[in-house]
Amino acid sequence: MKAEIIAVGTELLLGQIVNTNAQFLSVELATLGIDVYFQTVVGDNMTRLQESIQLASQRADIILLTGGIGPTQDDLTKDALAAFLRRELHIDRLAMDHVAQFFTKRDVHMTENNRRQALVIDGSTPLPNATGLAVGNALSHEGKYYIILPGPPKEMAPMFHEQAKPWLLQHALTDEMPIYSSMLKFAGIGESLLEDRLLDLIQNQSDPTIAPYAKEGEVTVRISTKATSEQEAMIKLNALEKQIQSLLPEHMYASGDIPIEKAIVDLMTDQGKTLSAAESCTGGLLMERITSVPGSATVFLGGIVCYSNQMKEKLLNVPHDLLEGEDAPGAVSAEVAQVLAEQVRMITDTDYGLAITGVAGPAYSERKPVGLVYIAIAERDKKTEVYELNLIGNRETIRVRTVKSLLYRLWRIIVN
Template sequence: MKAEIIAVGTELLLGQIVNTNAQFLAQGCADLGVTVHFQTVVGDNEARLIEALGLASGRADLVICTGGLGPTQDDLTKDALSAYLNRQLILHQPSMDKIETFFRDRGIHMVESNRRQALMPEGSDPLPNDAGMAVGTALTQDGTHYVLLPGPPKEMKPMFERYAAAWISTKLDGVHPLHSRMLKFAGIGESSLEHELLDLIKEQSDPTIAPYAKEGEVAVRITTRAASKEQADAKLDPLEAEIRSRLGAYIYASRDISLEQAIVRIMQERGLKLSAAESCTGGLLSDMITAVPGSSAVYQGGIVCYTNEWKHRLLGVPMDVLEGTDAPGAVSEKAARLLAEGLLQRSDSDFAVSITGVAGPGTSEGKPVGLVYVGIARKGCATEVAQLALSGTRDIIKLRAARSALYRLWKLLSN
């Protein structure tokens, strides 16, 4: 089954919000065995929306619209579909009862426009909205299936997962669902990874291999269609084994999690504690770690020692290391080592990470933009320091420095 996703909303075209709904729905369709061939964004204009529905109906078996189901006059998705299919809009009484109860229980006057949220094209199946008031709808006409979902993700996602996916499944005839694994890599670039797997990518048929990349990490999704998990595993296992034989040193997870999530999980399992001393990254590493749920069991805290005074006063780095004609300087292997060791001594951590460098836009201490040192001190072991030569804008250098520190920490934990 081929599908097209139509995201409705002028705010999407203006770039005021990011279209995360399309990403979620594309993945949801893939899990059902439905292939998304097109994604369209259209503004709050009925004529253009009808035109988009016509194009989608001519090239897809399933058309999923998200957005435009609300109470205001620019919420036109149901109107457009009803006009395109020549069906009347009718009131779905259970949804209307829910809306009226909502306003009555809160003592709020309900304006007439809220009735629009309970309308649906005649002959369609209602999709309940457990997180909001606008009812979703699903229907089939002339061999094409249509699903209308609300725009807010907190409403759209549960409606799709609980109701729309099941409705779509009833329209599938002998289509095996997709089974995927996501292998996550760190410490290797996209081009290097692709070079190592190029023969597999060129020869792929079933299973398929799809590399993905974003700043600081690379992923490979391997996918097959199969009637059962057991059948899928029989096809995916040999391919994953071959990829691991070539690039296993860089694989930190076989599911879609971040490197910081993997680190927190390992340290939780081993009862290890972590702290950080950050200069050029300004707390970015700490923010990445503390964004992981449960990180409080691992992460003790961090110090943003941006000035030499704080490096000296809080972490004991001698001033003659930081400043002076013959001093190594704050951006040096020695400073990174002393920062990590000073933090380890002053904390109850098992690992202490330090980052010091030049993020730009100008040089510092006569040293080039992108020169960064990452130190990792750990109990009972020699401190390790890595020198990095990073490129990019100030923000990108900070991000790459933090991710490089995470990668080096993960490598130590994995050995």
């Protein structure tokens, strides 16, 4: 099976956004054993959009279109595909209810153009949009398969996983031996070092295959095999997983595609432990990540963002002498990180108190360089651990890397 991905949107051709949808879908299609030979980007233009669809339907079996299904006049994807297939469009009743409810709930008047978001091509399967308004479409026509997905990645990704992929498996991929995959997740290690540690395994791989890739400060290894049954696949995948884990026991935090904060919340829930945090330069990012995990409320009780020195003193009892004065270590110091962690743990009466203080940039602070960060983990009845980080990157990457680093160290402590 060959697929082609067509991303629709003038904003892509103007370079206002990057076509991450093509990457996402390419990875997903690869795991289904589908080859992608071309990715195309075309603007919100009826003629060129139809040209692209025609070309793709000549050279691929599966054509995935992303974007151009919103409410406005320049959202033309469904119209273009319908015209190319010589089919009509109609309003899908369930999709229309979904759109209408959105406005009713908000008590906002629905403008007429929003009805376009409920349009589907005659004879197609509507793909409900769980995180947005515009309905997707899936249909087969003269031996080719067409899938229409929304442009915003937050809508496109869930719709692909929950709607389009099952549809493809049922309609287009019935003869293929299915591919089964496991995702193994690693922290505290870079992609190249991980690949080095797994080199023998990777070079001798044939079945299952091993594919490492890096993503936002974490490394994922996907192991995949074709098999006639899930049971058969799992035997092969589990054996390889054990081998990989034995080579990297201090870094593999999960079997399954979960972030490390989820692994931490799960572990601490089992252990009946609680957690709090005090953040300076990360401004809430650590707590935001932890509370992004559903069910984190039993583990994470609360915390304090002490962005100014004043708040470090007032809310977290950091001694003034540590913060200011000729010989004071200053806010960005191991001493202050330690006090912050211990104080937030005591104030909230939790088992662990986390703390972060550093220079995220772009300007230096206290004559300390951008990227110097101290992180601390205070544990009830234990000595507080403090770590110095020297990070590179811009403000955003320094903040993200700080949080990843602290979460990795916390995981190492609680996993033992």
